[in-house]
Amino acid sequence: MILKIAWKNVWRSRGRSLVVMGAIVVGIWALLFGTGFMNGFMVGYMADIINHDVSNMQIHNPEFKNDYDIKFYIPDGNKKVEEVRNWPGVKGATTRIIVNGMIASSRNASGVQIRGIDVQHEAIVTQLDSLIFEGAYFEGIKKNPIIIGKKLAEDLKVKIRTKIVLTFNDGNGYITSAAFRVAGIVKSSSIKINGQYVFVRQEDLNKVLSNGNNVHEIAIVTDSRIDEELLVNKYNAIYPGDLAESWRVIAPELAFMQEMYGQMLYILLVIIMTALVFGIVNTMLMAVLERMRELGMLMAIGMSKLRVFVMVLVETIYLSIIGAPVGLFAGWLTIRYYQNVGVDLTEYSEGLAAFGYSSILYPYLDADAYIVVTIGVVITAFVGAIYPAWKAVKLNPVEALHKI
Amino acid sequence: MSVIKVENITKVYTETAVPVHALNGVSFEIQEGEFTAIVGPSGCGKTTLLNILGGLDHPTSGRVEISNIDITEMKDSDLINFRLNNIGFVFQAYNLIPVLTTLENVEFIMLLQKVDKKKRRKRSMDLLEQMGIAEKANQRPSELSGGQQQRVAVARALASKPNFILADEPTANLDSVSTSNLLDIMAVMNREEKETFIFSTHDQRVIDKARRVITLEDGRVKSDEIRE
Incomplete structure (x- = not known):
């Protein structure tokens, strides 16, 4: 029943919960598409250099x-x-x-x-x-x-x-x-x-x-x-x-670029999830403070602090997790679409060409990225849940019961 | 049999600039099956006394025994479990869980006690029958009147089979008809089921129904009247 209460509590303030879920959807979508977009730059650039210039390996004296x-x-x-x-x-x-x-x-x-x-x-x-x-x-x-x-x-x-x-x-x-x-x-x-x-x-x-x-x-x-x-x-x-070398040795800047862009997902993940944590914590703190008397009552009649903690924790996790599949799906769909048609950056082609980039960009994201983002969302949900849940169990039932 | 034994308890609030002596050497015993009202003017210490009897607060000194168990020095975590199995609470503002139905509200405390689902559903329905609100079982608190909500609260308090029920100003938010209905139900439960009720109240209608009235003044027992 605690899971049921937590679920119902999420929908007590429907508008507020939907705003947070919307932020999570947009955040995850932006994270996936942003990473896919940058990966597209990297993969396209590297493919161009490897396919047309460096090749996979070279042999020299x-x-x-x-x-x-x-x-x-x-x-x-x-x-x-x-x-x-x-x-x-x-x-x-x-x-x-x-x-x-x-x-x-x-x-x-x-x-x-x-x-x-x-x-x-x-x-x-x-x-x-x-x-x-x-x-x-x-x-x-x-x-x-x-x-x-x-x-x-x-x-x-x-x-x-x-x-x-x-x-x-x-x-x-x-x-x-x-x-x-x-x-x-x-x-x-x-x-x-x-x-x-x-x-x-x-x-x-x-x-x-x-x-x-x-x-x-x-x-x-x-x-x-x-x-x-x-x-x-x-x-x-x-x-x-003779000396045979792979493209990683011949063009170390490409290998560095590949490594750097590999980190981009994590950097963006941390930035976006940190912003989301604040939104989640704010919403859940409001939810806890609004229900002080109810939480006080629950503790008064014999609900243990652990159960109160778990209830608020589950509530926060629900709030955080519901939007995640939508965001993941939206991100996947957007990347999938642009993988086929490409993002047309012809308007900036001169500037891009100066850096060796193509003006048609094909976003790319491998399956691991979706797993990383999912794990990131789960961690975010837990991190966002801890403070409101802790705040709830720190309530003194006597004082909480007398809050209006 | 003594359900509550209070021995010379005091409660001093020291958080304020000037220490406040809310209770000053209060002693009494409450026997099983009593229907007791604790009365007195605002600030006389009624709520403080109820909080201490309910294990929600600790006295500064003195001793409180419930069913021969000293709860004075009990740890907060142990008190939560003790409250769950020994004390029923009815609050002035009903304090039902708004997202649950009437039936679920009554069931909830038994869920905390890990009562089997079938048993808790049957007991909840029986209690709602006794309270005369069985037809409201699937409605949310917001769909009930104040009197009906308070009856659900009484059913919830009884659901855990407590040693006694503490009711803090239970009729303060009710009209006269609802008050009368609620008091009648509680009186029946007291008479027929031997449930022990302890009220803190200002309400003369509650005082008139009580068979024992403990009057507090300035944190002391001013009078303790047992009626036949």
């Missing part, structure tokens, strides 16, 4: 990353990549020749990383062809085509078919130059692809680089169900002279 000197190539890189392509869990692997240099148009010049790519496999690994914004993917220009990013094209003030010159140190240490024509312009949320990389065919670069047929980088994209760390360990065990 251990010395190469220190100064990007072209002499630090991967021994037998082309043979190794053939082997890796056949490994279970590997969706694609491509080789790159990497050299730092200058790009110059008739209007401007800039420092860039020149990437000599395997056109066919690069498309599999980084889907570079899908980023073409203008022109074509190494088509339409027969001799020395080059793909550059949109921002770089704007800085250099070049268009499709414009001639540009790349200058770099060749394998013999001599400064050398070669002319290329813009075949395509790519647009990506990756700042590097947009403004720092240029892509040329390996065979074209090799002609002027005097680098033999050597490659500096193998980029590998893995099946999403495979932990890339296992493949990294496997490669390093087989080829201890």
